Amino acid sequence: MGQYPCVSWLGQYPCESWLGQYPCVSWLGQYPCVSWLGQYSCLQAMRFAVAEINGNPDILSNVTLGFQAYDSCDVLQHDLKGALQVVTGYDRVIPNYRCAGDVSLSSIIGPSISTHSILVSQILRLYSYPLISHYATSPLLSNKREFPSFFRTVPSDMFQSKGLADLVLHLGWTWIGLLAVDDDYGQQGIQLVQQEIDSAGACVAFSENIVTSRPDRNAPHIVKVMKASTAKVVVIFANSVDLPPILEEMIKQNITRILIASDAWSTTTMASLKTFSAHLVGTIGIAFNSGTIPGLRAFLNTIHPSMTLGRYWIRIFWELTFSCKFIDDKNQTGYLSNSVKECSGSENLASVQNVYTDVSNLRTTYSVYTAVHAVTKALEDLKNCKYPQGSCPDIWNFQPWQLLYYLKKVRFKLEDGREVYFNKNGDPPAVYDIVNWQLSPNGGMQHVKVGSYDMAAPPGQVFTINISAIIWNSGERQVPISVCSQSCPPGFWKAARKGEPVCCFQCVPCPQGEIANQTDSFTCIKCPWDMWPNSEKTTCQPKPIEYLSYEDPLGTILASASAISSLVPVAILKIFIKFKTTPIVKANNYSLSCLLLVSLSFCFLCSLVFIGYPQPVNCLLRQVTFGMVFAICVSCILAKTILVVFAFMATKPGSNLKKWTNPHVSYVMVFICSLLQFILCITWLSIASPYPEQNIETQPRLIIIQCNEGSPTAFWCMLGYLGLLATISFVVAFLARRLPDSFNEAKFITFSMLSFLSVWVSFIPASVSAQGKYTVAMEIFAILASSWALVVCMFANKCFIILFRPNMNSREQLIKKGRGTPE
Template structure:
């Protein structure tokens, strides 16, 4: 770096010479525009002079760059009349050597590039490489000083996406951020939410673990996170093995290279850890671990792999490589000697005591990673890198003066192009390469996130194959980046099915997740939703309450309409109550018919037949009004049921009250000449009944006008049902209706009780007392029963109270009379009644002063003066009472 800074300070006319000549191995071809490349081809020992091992895949990548440039030069539509050249160096997988190579590519060496000065364009306009992230970071910082584009084919560190720090860096391999996204999508695809993750103890591993943890937290939970040591640290390896064995997670992701994983794999084999699904990062998914002896433990591994493509004619190009004794192409000599384990006389230090190379050896006779073009992955990225630079140069060459992107609309000179000008066009590259794949860079210089998804499988004769089972492509317009052929996957489990890797099983719809204290959120219990609440999706975190008119089904996964409940005529209870009401009406009408038929008999006449008719009609209405309480409530029935109930019962009790008053007035008028009874005759009695009933009617009218009863849905008493009922509207109005009935009933009961000892032949007071006791008892018992009854039974209790009180009144008042009329007709005459009065007089049980009643048909006979009698008009006849 200091070398170039000092060079920049020199006069423009001065020649910049490199201070030291580096002995680098490389490939060279002259062209109008030169591209540089750095590849890992040789592994050097320490010290490097002792031995080296050649990486055939690295040499294949370098030759792929040469092939891509040769193909572009033969393409008349891309960079016409321009020949691209290249200078490629081997970095020996050592950063210092890579930096030396970059220095030579930027500045050149006198023995190759002559008369170069700092004022001229550098020997190359762009660089393809390096393979590793760490050397790429170092080299990119140097190239950024000159604005020189650098296109890496294998550097995946997300840190290189920082355009402030690495403004001239591009890559055709996706960033590890995309790899993490692809892994998370795979995990989501198979429904795994409980996984372990292991990373190497370097920048690659630490960065990948952090990125994965951040992205995966929205998908699932990490059972454990471990770091693989770079050395065979037994203590650390044992700790990782312990985490794997103790964890219930069946899926384990590893971000590391093969040589780091080998230490862990040895212990896995030693302890025979099986039943795990391994997920491999691109660093080892295609590595040396995919061997037959490891398949029992690692078989079925799913991995992320760099996109593979078949490059036509590349294999022929690779097989046509021949030794070239030009010093600029000395890397071919190294390759040839290693491939055929021979030596050229000029390189006596290489492969001592081995056979002599002739240069005519046949590469087709060997099977190595160099000649294998079935898995072109990193080589394909090199191919795309070269084409990206070529398209940038082509766009630069096609610029029209005056419309250019530079100062005053100028364009770059293709024969004296500057790296920073190429950098400008590189940012806009977007094309379809000869293999049909789009190549473009985002704002961070990253390539499109495209990966192959591979699976380790065993084919015939036990050979291991890495099969492509899917693709992850973030450029897909549909938004579904991951595509996997599930049927093509080999699962290394006895069931041969997708393994489950979850801390807790998914909560079914109808339940919710309840976190376990002190455990990750993926570990939870499934709690059924409460009544009236549902969950409709798996793993719901909460249950949702159904709307007011809906209720949860038994499975708690759907809101269903609440059952409408009301007392209908089709219910068995409704039928029973309807039958009782009909029976009561029939009995009331029958008794009325009996009274009308026997209206001239003594019993009917003696019991104020007109009020008895009114009473029987009102009782029939009481039975009838109970039917309004059965059936679905409506605006009409809600108004009718309470109004009819109130008016009917007031009419009934009014008749009983007037009958009681008549008896009291008749039998308490004991003084001779007392005319009190004449002021309470038939007209006054009807008027009194009408008055009492009118008051109730007025209350009902006001109630209906101000706040009438309306149909309502009661969802409070029974949550799973909607009880259709009548809301009373005005509580005051409803209370006044009931209060008025209760008031009249109490008055009637008190008066009847006070007159209970009158002579029994004509005295209804004791029967009225008994009927009022029944009435009050029924309605007092009704209150707690009404409050405690659920749903439609509330209405049933109310109907039962109406029927019970109506039957009580009907039975208590009219049963004795009907008994005499129908079963004892011989007692239904004046003589029998008078005889009973005499018996009462002798016994002194009731009124000793009263002796006998005489029925008079003509009012004139009442004018006869009797000093010990009183004459008054009853309902249908005149009575003289002797005492």
């Protein structure tokens, strides 16, 4: 073999016949040929990489790189045997010895199965031989304490699992089924997927194992579970060989699901899967990042059955590719026994279009190519070592651990610009393609790249996908839905159902005063004190401000009524002034009547202070103004009532009450009664004066601008004092109602006070039940109603007589009815 470092290959690929290690071909009847063609191209990629390196004088100058190839048939025992033979250097196993002393063994590439890599790596660590796998993805192999000499050119399943979880979550699927093959690859990978899904808040509807020890792979039970579940998306962590039984059962039970493929089958070319094309359309998977190898296609076409090196495997490949048979040999494949076509060797390989010749999207092949270049770069770094004191290893005679040191530090770029290096765990940068299974125009299945998952990309660019390029199994472009419960729209929050996963929930409207401005909110947000949700409870809007304004229809009506009503006492006052010399005006105490009419006019006008924006001055004066003018008004009526009684009693023989009938007595009474109200109001303003406030408690949807009375007790005391004066007037007038007709004003006073008290007694419950501006409107209405009661009851009859029955407004008429009333 000569003096050169050797890269050994372990995998399910043909070995070179000159090594005396013959391939195992028993599996060809079990696995489709097209898959073998794809894997055979990986061996050719290794040959191409070695030839490329040896042909480049700038790489490992004066050193020739060689290789050995062993076919393990993906059998664990064969992988182990092949590894030990490579280490020993002969076609037999001699543990702890390297018999081929003239050849430096640099590293071993393979095996492809994670379980096999774990075992082989455990053995090779004893010798510190680097083991570089092109396909083993188990996260266990990232443990450098257990596997210090293991490297790989494909990412760990830890990254793939996260990528699969991110994929389903990015597409809005939160209710997902999981299927996994019952080996290290499937169980470890699916556990990581489930962890990522759970941590993201999504849910696993079911998780089932594909039992490889059973011929049907437990398909009837698995598909039954899939059919019973509402999950429309199923993540499958398995190998392509395990899928046909599952797909057959899905067809049998007439169900379709969106399948999410792990890297082990996301780009498979197994011929048997073409039978299920209709069910596999729309499948999305994560695949190893594809690459291109310039010149590989031409190199692949150079093989020919006449070649001595690897002739045995080339003839098998030739028979499978051209569906022919070499007559001079026994049928190599055992596959075309009924064929009459003879392989001539003149067939044109360049005209063939199959997996072997397709170099447009190389994945596993590119991984093998990368592994060879990684070893070469480590050898070159070892050769160019420049440590002082002669501590550098000899390229012609180095120990495995010395190359291992350089392999850990490898960092270089391939011709297509891709950077190659290993992290501290021996893993390469995690870069995946996201592929979608679509039918090609000729009816075949094609794997269309629709996105990428690059853990080395800048934040925000790690996960990219073109959803519009995806074709689903329904033939639509719109992303299907797979949820346990439909999304809660804004304005609702998700309430979990008891005993069910968090993805199964019911949508509950947000409570009063709270909003949810996003879909699928877990909680509602309380609006600020001055804002209130809209009708959909999706946004907070400023609360309407409410007060009784002049622009408000109700405020306009009340203001107009107050202004017009205030003119009525003024008109009556003019009548009284005009007819002040008439007996009926004199009989009703002209001076008190004028004061009463002025007070009543102000009673109507004081209601205007209650309308408009509650300013501090308005709040301070409106109740006090109301209390004072009504106190003067009721005091006048009380004085008139008592004066009537005194006048009648003074006419009795021997009465000493004549002096109490003087008009000045009535003025003193009005002054004293009004003074008490004035003192009460001043005390109120001094201790707890009213002030404007924003009320958000009465009606949470509104901000009611109102006057806080400061002291409710003072307010009700003021109102109660008015009630006391009115009650006294009512009682006295009621007792004097049967006096002679000349003094029949007592009857009108009785009715006026009865009406006055009725209005304000009714106001108490009405004001308690009213809210906001209607509370103010109720008080204005009470003011107007009670004022009108006094006007009508006290002056309507007198004005009627004065204006329309002047004959009754004479002294003679009054004498007929009784003795006159002193002026």
